[in-house]
Amino acid sequence: MSDEVPDTAPDTATSPAPGPAVPTPPRAVGRHEGHQHAPARQGGLLPGLIKGLATTARTLVTPSHTTEYPDAKPALPPRSRGVIALTEENCTSCMLCARECPDWCIYIDSHKETIPATTEGGRDRQRNVLDRFAIDFSLCMYCGICIEVCPFDALHWSPEFEYAETDIRDLLHEKDRLGEWMQTVPPPPALDPGSAAPAEIAAADKPKRVVPERTAARTAARPAARPGPAVGAAAADGDGPDA
Numbered sequence: 729m730s731d732e733v734p735d736t737a738p739d740t741a742t743s744p745a746p747g748p749a750v751p752t753p754p755r756a757v758g759r760h761e762g763h764q765h766a767p768a769r770q771g772g773l774l775p776g777l778i779k780g781l782a783t784t785a786r787t788l789v790t791p792s793h794t795t796e797y798p799d800a801k802p803a804l805p806p807r808s809r810g811v812i813a814l815t816e817e818n819c820t821s822c823m824l825c826a827r828e829c830p831d832w833c834i835y836i837d838s839h840k841e842t843i844p845a846t847t848e849g850g851r852d853r854q855r856n857v858l859d860r861f862a863i864d865f866s867l868c869m870y871c872g873i874c875i876e877v878c879p880f881d882a883l884h885w886s887p888e889f890e891y892a893e894t895d896i897r898d899l900l901h902e903k904d905r906l907g908e909w910m911q912t913v914p915p916p917p918a919l920d921p922g923s924a925a926p927a928e929i930a931a932a933d934k935p936k937r938v939v940p941e942r943t944a945a946r947t948a949a950r951p952a953a954r955p956g957p958a959v960g961a962a963a964a965d966g967d968g969p970d971a
């Protein structure tokens with residue numbers, strides 16, 4: 729006896745449930761099926777023309793959002809990345825920004841200067857003097873890495889953006905121009921109420937440590953270096969390496 733289902737058996741999984749016959753609605757014919765469906769043309773050209781003219785009239789009376797630059801300056805966010813400004817006094821010529829710049833568009837020259845000792849017997853000190861600091865804004869991609877890595881807050885973003893030139897070679901700006909842009913750098917945002925004071929201000933406000941007189945006198949009377957144990961005495965006590 730075979731278990732095969734005959735081909736003529738009804739498919740109960742897909743067949744509709746028996747019931748009253750429902751008239752099937754006519755299938756909609758698409759644009760690509762016979763090109764018979766064109767409802768837009770049924771009303772004629774006039775309603776579409778009126779609708780288009782109404783849209784034109786509405787746009788004419790709607791205020792424009794275009795800023796009439798340069799007659800009207802755009803109101804930029806205060807932390808906009810317009811140009812990089814330099815505080816020359818803060819720069820120690822450490823070269824960190826120039827090394828981290830992905831475009832290598834920062835040029836720094838400096839020389840060492842000797843500062844004589846201020847106390848008798850003291851050592852002379854040396855410091856770097858900045859000769860040249862330039863940024864080529866035709867190469868700069870405004871990533872801000874140089875500003876982030878500067879350990880002395882010498883570089884800042886300014887929202888100034890009107891420094892376009894007709895010659896691309898004129899976009900190499902030296903430290904004098906970068907210093908002028910410091911005037912346009914906005915002040916830092918105010919701290920949140922209740923937040924801790926910045927480390928620099930907290931250190932400046934810290935009261936000086938007062939050394940009690942007795943401690944100061946004891947420190948002054950203390951010998952500079954304690955004498956170490958005598959080698960002969962250690963050997964006699966049996967603590968030596970040979971014991």
Ligand code: SF4
Pocket residue numbers: 818819820821822823824825826836877878879880881882883
């Ligand atoms: S701008 Fe900052 S990181 Fe760059 S050389 Fe000067 S101190 Fe160093």
Ligand code: SF4
Pocket residue numbers: 828829830831832833834863867868869870871872873874875
């Ligand atoms: S913003 Fe980026 S690309 Fe421009 S000078 Fe600084 S590090 Fe270089």
